[in-house]
Amino acid sequence: MTEIWHGLTKAIELIISLDPEVMQIAGRSLRISGTACLLASLICLPLGSLIHFHQFRGKRALTNIIQTLFSVPTVIVGLFVFVLFSRAGPLGVLGIIFTPTVMVIGQMILITPLLLGLTISALSGVSKEIVDTATSLGASGFQTIWLVLREARYAVLAAVIMGFGRAISEVGCALMIGGNFKGVTRVLTTAAYLETSKGELELAIALGIILLFLALIINIVLNRLQQR
Amino acid sequence: MSLIKVTGLNHRYGERAILENINLSVDRGEVFALIGPTGAGKTTLLRIIDLLEVPGAGEIYFDGKCIPRSGKQRLEIRRRMSFIHQKPQVFNLSVYDNVACGLRWRGEGKNKTAEKVDHILEMVGLKGYENRNARTLSGGEAQRVALARSLVLEPEVLLLDEPTANLDPISTAKIAQLISYVARQRNTTMIMATHDMSQGQQLADRIGVLLDGRLVQTGNVTDIFRSPQNEEVAHFVGMENIIESVIIANNEGIAMVNIGGNAIQAVSNYPVGKEVYACIRPEDITLALSSTQSSARNSFQAKVSRVTTLGPLSRVEINCGFRLVALVTKISAEELNLQEGREVYATFKATGVHIMEKEIRQ
Structure with missing residues (x-):
C-alpha cells in the first residue's frame, strides 16, 4: 500500500515539477500514438466509407474479420512488424527497426481494424433516407459520403479516440519493435515496464498514473463530444 | 413536348411486382397528382423518376432524352429535379447549412448562396432560424426546411411524396399554399403523390390513379372524380x-x-x-x-x-x-x-x- 501512496505523491511531484525526462517520455508517447492515430484515420475513414457504401460479395465476412481483429494481441502485431523490418527482413534495408517511425507503423497496424470497424458501424447509424435525401438534392457520390461522415461525426470521432487510446496504452508492440531505448523509443508504457522490472516501483506507478491521467483527459473530451 | 416521359415501366422487389407497365408523360409546367392508397407504388414511381432507383424494365425520357441506366448523366439530370420525401429528413446541421447544401453541391458561389438561402427562408417563414440545429425543429418546421432546401435549387421538376402526410392541419395548409405559389410563380413542373384526394383536386392540373402498381386512369380532375373508369377507381375517389x-x-x-x-x-x-x-x-x-x-x-x-x-x-x-x-x-x-x-x-x-x-x- 505504501508503494502506491508513494507512487501517487511522486507522480504529483513529477507532474508539478515538470520533470524533464518524464515530460519527454510523455511527449514522445503522445507524438508517436498521435501520429499513428492520425495516419490510421486518414486511411480508415475513406476506406470504411468505401466498404460501407458498396455492396460486394464477402462484405459480411470482411466485416467479421475486421471485428475479430479488434482484439489482435499487441505482441502478434509486434512480431509481424519485427519480422518485416528487422535487418534480415524483407523491409530491413529501410533500417527503421527500433526507431519511432517503426513504432508508428506498428501502432497503425494495431488500431486499423478498430478504426475501420467502428467507422463502418458509425456510418451504419446514419439512416438510408439521409443518403437518399442527399442524392436527390444533387450530391455526387463523394459529396454524399462526406455528408454522411459529417452526420456520423460524433461516432466517427469516438472511433478515432478509441483508436488513440489503444495505441497509447499498448506495450508489447512498442517494446518489441521500439526496443525501449532511452531518449529515442522509450514511451510511457515501456518506461513503466522497465522501472517495474528494476524495482523502481514508485517511478513506475507515477508513469502509470500519468498514463491514466491522459486516458482521463481523452475520456472527458469524448464525453463532451457525445453530449453535444 | 412532354418534359418527363415514362414508357413501359416495370419494377419488382424480389418476387413482388411493385409497378406494372406504367406509361406516363408530364408536360413542362404541369402539376400532376398521383393518387392512390398506401402501398400502391407511388413512392417507388417517384424514386424511379428522380433516378434514385433503376427500374427493372422500361425507359425514362427527360426533356426528350432517354436516360441511361447508369453513369454521370443521371447526376446531371437529377440536379434539374428536386424530391421532397414524405418524412422530412433534415441533416444534423444548422438550418442554414441544410438549405445551402444543394447549392454548394452544385458549386454555387458563397455570396449567391447566402442571398438565395436568405430569400427562401423568408418565404417559408423560417427567418431567424439560420443557426438553429435542424434536428431540434418541430415536424412542420422540419418539413418547411425540407421544402426550402428543395425550392432554393429552383428545380425544373419538383417531386413531392405526400408532402403533408404527417402534419397538423395548419402546417398542411401552409405547405400546400407554398407549393401552389411556387408552381404558379416559377412554372415548375410538379409530380405529387398523395392519398388525400382534396389536395390532389386543389393543386393538380391532371390526376393519375395508381392502384396496385398499375396506372388505372389519368385525366383532368373532373374526369377522375365524375367519370371514373372502373369500380376500383370509383371506390377510391369517393x-x-x-x-x-x-x-x-x-x-x-x-x-x-x-x-x-x-x-x-x-x-x-x-x-x-x-x-x-x-x-x-x-x-x-x-x-x-x-x-x-x-x-x-x-x-x-x-x-x-x-x-x-x-x-x-x-x-x-x-x-x-x-x-x-x-x-x-x-x-x-x-x-x-x-x-x-x-x-x-x-x-x-x-x-x-x-x-x-x-x-x-x-
Missing part, C-alpha cells in the same frame, strides 16, 4: 354509390337504367341490355321533405336508415328501393330532422349519374 344496373332504354344519349325494379335516368351512350354500374356521388344527392318540382330527372321517396356526422357534414344512408348514401351539411340535416325512419325525397340529376361498364373480372 364514389360511394356504385349500383349494379342494366340499360333498359336509350333515347339519344338519355338512358333509362333499371336498378332492382326502379328506373333512373342517366346520360349514357351504352345500348339497351348492357350491364353497367350506375355511380352517383353522395354530395350530388339532395334530400327534401316533400317532392319538389325541379329540373332533376330522378326523384325517389325514401326512408332514412342511418345518419353519421362527419365534421361539418352528415352522411345519410337512405333506402328508396335500393340503398343510397347522401352527403348533406350538418345544418340541413338538423333542419330536416333527419334520423332513422324519417321519410324523405331524394333527388339527383341525370347528369349526376355516371354510367360505367361492368368489368368482367378475370
Whole structure:
C-alpha cells in the first residue's frame, strides 16, 4: 500500500515539477500514438466509407474479420512488424527497426481494424433516407459520403479516440519493435515496464498514473463530444 | 413536348411486382397528382423518376432524352429535379447549412448562396432560424426546411411524396399554399403523390390513379372524380354509390337504367341490355321533405336508415328501393330532422349519374 501512496505523491511531484525526462517520455508517447492515430484515420475513414457504401460479395465476412481483429494481441502485431523490418527482413534495408517511425507503423497496424470497424458501424447509424435525401438534392457520390461522415461525426470521432487510446496504452508492440531505448523509443508504457522490472516501483506507478491521467483527459473530451 | 416521359415501366422487389407497365408523360409546367392508397407504388414511381432507383424494365425520357441506366448523366439530370420525401429528413446541421447544401453541391458561389438561402427562408417563414440545429425543429418546421432546401435549387421538376402526410392541419395548409405559389410563380413542373384526394383536386392540373402498381386512369380532375373508369377507381375517389344496373332504354344519349325494379335516368351512350354500374356521388344527392318540382330527372321517396356526422357534414344512408348514401351539411340535416325512419325525397340529376361498364373480372 505504501508503494502506491508513494507512487501517487511522486507522480504529483513529477507532474508539478515538470520533470524533464518524464515530460519527454510523455511527449514522445503522445507524438508517436498521435501520429499513428492520425495516419490510421486518414486511411480508415475513406476506406470504411468505401466498404460501407458498396455492396460486394464477402462484405459480411470482411466485416467479421475486421471485428475479430479488434482484439489482435499487441505482441502478434509486434512480431509481424519485427519480422518485416528487422535487418534480415524483407523491409530491413529501410533500417527503421527500433526507431519511432517503426513504432508508428506498428501502432497503425494495431488500431486499423478498430478504426475501420467502428467507422463502418458509425456510418451504419446514419439512416438510408439521409443518403437518399442527399442524392436527390444533387450530391455526387463523394459529396454524399462526406455528408454522411459529417452526420456520423460524433461516432466517427469516438472511433478515432478509441483508436488513440489503444495505441497509447499498448506495450508489447512498442517494446518489441521500439526496443525501449532511452531518449529515442522509450514511451510511457515501456518506461513503466522497465522501472517495474528494476524495482523502481514508485517511478513506475507515477508513469502509470500519468498514463491514466491522459486516458482521463481523452475520456472527458469524448464525453463532451457525445453530449453535444 | 412532354418534359418527363415514362414508357413501359416495370419494377419488382424480389418476387413482388411493385409497378406494372406504367406509361406516363408530364408536360413542362404541369402539376400532376398521383393518387392512390398506401402501398400502391407511388413512392417507388417517384424514386424511379428522380433516378434514385433503376427500374427493372422500361425507359425514362427527360426533356426528350432517354436516360441511361447508369453513369454521370443521371447526376446531371437529377440536379434539374428536386424530391421532397414524405418524412422530412433534415441533416444534423444548422438550418442554414441544410438549405445551402444543394447549392454548394452544385458549386454555387458563397455570396449567391447566402442571398438565395436568405430569400427562401423568408418565404417559408423560417427567418431567424439560420443557426438553429435542424434536428431540434418541430415536424412542420422540419418539413418547411425540407421544402426550402428543395425550392432554393429552383428545380425544373419538383417531386413531392405526400408532402403533408404527417402534419397538423395548419402546417398542411401552409405547405400546400407554398407549393401552389411556387408552381404558379416559377412554372415548375410538379409530380405529387398523395392519398388525400382534396389536395390532389386543389393543386393538380391532371390526376393519375395508381392502384396496385398499375396506372388505372389519368385525366383532368373532373374526369377522375365524375367519370371514373372502373369500380376500383370509383371506390377510391369517393364514389360511394356504385349500383349494379342494366340499360333498359336509350333515347339519344338519355338512358333509362333499371336498378332492382326502379328506373333512373342517366346520360349514357351504352345500348339497351348492357350491364353497367350506375355511380352517383353522395354530395350530388339532395334530400327534401316533400317532392319538389325541379329540373332533376330522378326523384325517389325514401326512408332514412342511418345518419353519421362527419365534421361539418352528415352522411345519410337512405333506402328508396335500393340503398343510397347522401352527403348533406350538418345544418340541413338538423333542419330536416333527419334520423332513422324519417321519410324523405331524394333527388339527383341525370347528369349526376355516371354510367360505367361492368368489368368482367378475370
